[in-house]
Amino acid sequence: xxxxxxxxxxxxxxxxxxxxxxxxxxxxxxxxxxxxxxxxxxxxxxxxxxxxxxxxxxxxxxxxxxxxxxxxxxxxxxxxxxxxxxxxxxxxxxxxxxxxxxxxxxxxxxxxxxxxxxxxxxxxxxxxxxxxxxxxxxxxxxxxxxxxxxxxxxxxxxxxxxxxxxxxxxxxxxxxxxxxxxxxxxxxxxxxxxxxxxxxxxxxxxxxxxxxxxxxxxxxxxxxxxxxxxxxxxxxxxxxxxxxxxxxxxxxxxxxxxxxxxxxx
DNA sequence: AAGTCACGCAACCGCAAGTGC
DNA sequence: CGCACTTGCGGTTGCGTGACT
Numbered sequence: 001x002x003x004x005x006x007x008x009x010x011x012x013x014x015x016x017x018x019x020x021x022x023x024x025x026x027x028x029x030x031x032x033x034x035x036x037x038x039x040x041x042x043x044x045x046x047x048x049x050x051x052x053x054x055x056x057x058x059x060x061x062x063x064x065x066x067x068x069x070x071x072x073x074x075x076x077x078x079x080x081x082x083x084x085x086x087x088x089x090x091x092x093x094x095x096x097x098x099x100x101x102x103x104x105x106x107x108x109x110x111x112x113x114x115x116x117x118x119x120x121x122x123x124x125x126x127x128x129x130x131x132x133x134x135x136x137x138x139x140x141x142x143x144x145x146x147x148x149x150x151x152x153x154x155x156x157x158x159x160x161x162x163x164x165x166x167x168x169x170x171x172x173x174x175x176x177x178x179x180x181x182x183x184x185x186x187x188x189x190x191x192x193x194x195x196x197x198x199x200x201x202x203x204x205x206x207x208x209x210x211x212x213x214x215x216x217x218x219x220x221x222x223x224x225x226x227x228x229x230x231x232x233x234x235x236x237x238x239x240x241x242x243x244x245x246x247x248x249x250x251x252x253x254x255x256x257x258x259x260x261x262x263x264x265x
Numbered sequence: 266a267a268g269t270c271a272c273g274c275a276a277c278c279g280c281a282a283g284t285g286c
Numbered sequence: 287c288g289c290a291c292t293t294g295c296g297g298t299t300g301c302g303t304g305a306c307t
Contacts, residue, residue: 015301016301023293037292038291038293047302050292051294054293088295088296089295090295101296105297109297253305
C-alpha cells in the first residue's frame with residue numbers, strides 16, 4: 001500500500017483482490033494445484049505476483065478457512081499457545097483448525113494483547129517471557145524458524161506438530177508426498193480433497209465455491225479436465241506419488257497452454 | 266447530520282530457510 | 287560446496303468502517 005513494490009516486475013496489480021481474480025485463482029489451484037507460486041499467476045492469467053496469490057489463497061480462499069469471530073475457546077487457546085510458542089503464528093495457526101496465521105496475528109494484536117497487557121507487564125517484570133518472543137521485538141526473537149519448515153528436524157519447539165508447522169505450509173507436493181497428513185487431528189488444506197472432513201470444510205464458503213465451480217470453463221484459457229480436477233489430480237497424483245512432477249507436466253501438456261507458459265517455468 | 270477517531274482486517278514487504286543445480 | 291531461486295513466516299502498513307462527539 002504505501003511502500004515500494006515488492007515484485008520485481010512492474011505492471012503487476014496490487015491491493016485488494018476482486019471477486020474475478022479470486023475465481024480465477026481458485027479455479028486454477030483446484031485444477032492444477034499450486035506447485036509453483038511464482039509461475040502460477042502467469043499460468044492463471046493473473047496480474048499478480050506469486051507471493052500475492054499465495055497470501056490470498058492461504059488467508060482467504062482456502063476452503064477450510066473458518067471465518068467469523070473467534071470463540072472464547074479459540075482465544076484462550078491462542079493465549080495459551082502464544083505463551084508457549086511466542087510469536088510463532090504459523091505454529092499457533094496449525095493448532096487452530098480453520099484459522100490462519102494472519103488472522104491469529106491480527107486478533108492477537110487487536111484484542112488479546114491489550115487484554116493481557118496489564119497482567120503481562122507484571123509477569124515480565126517478575127521474570128523473562130517464557131518463549132522469549134512474546135514481547136515482539138526485532139525479528140525472530142524466539143525460536144529459529146527453520147525447524148518448523150519443510151523438513152522439520154524434530155522441531156526446535158517441541159509443542160509444534162512435527163509434520164508441519166503451519167496451515168500455510170501447504171503445497172501440492174505435500175499431497176503427493178505425504179498423502180493425508182491429518183494425523184495431528186485437525187483439518188489441513190491439502191487434505192480437503194482427499195480427507196473425509198473435506199466436505200465439511202468445504203462448506204465454509206459454500207456460496208462462493210459453488211459460484212466459482214459453476215463458472216463456465218470457457219472463462220479459462222485451458223480446456224477443463226473432467227470433474228474436480230484438483231481433487232482428482234491430487235488423488236491420482238498421490239497414487240503416482242514418486243512421479244507427481246510428471247503428472248503435472250502431463251496436465252499442463254494436455255491443457256494446451258503449456259506451449260506458452262511452460263518455458264517460463 | 267457531519268466530522269473525527271479508533272479499530273479491524275487484508276495485503277504488502279523484507280528476511281530467513283529449504284531445495285535444486 | 288556454493289550459489290541462485292522459491293517458499294514461508296513475521297512484522298508492518300493503510301484502507302474501510304463503525305463508534306463517538
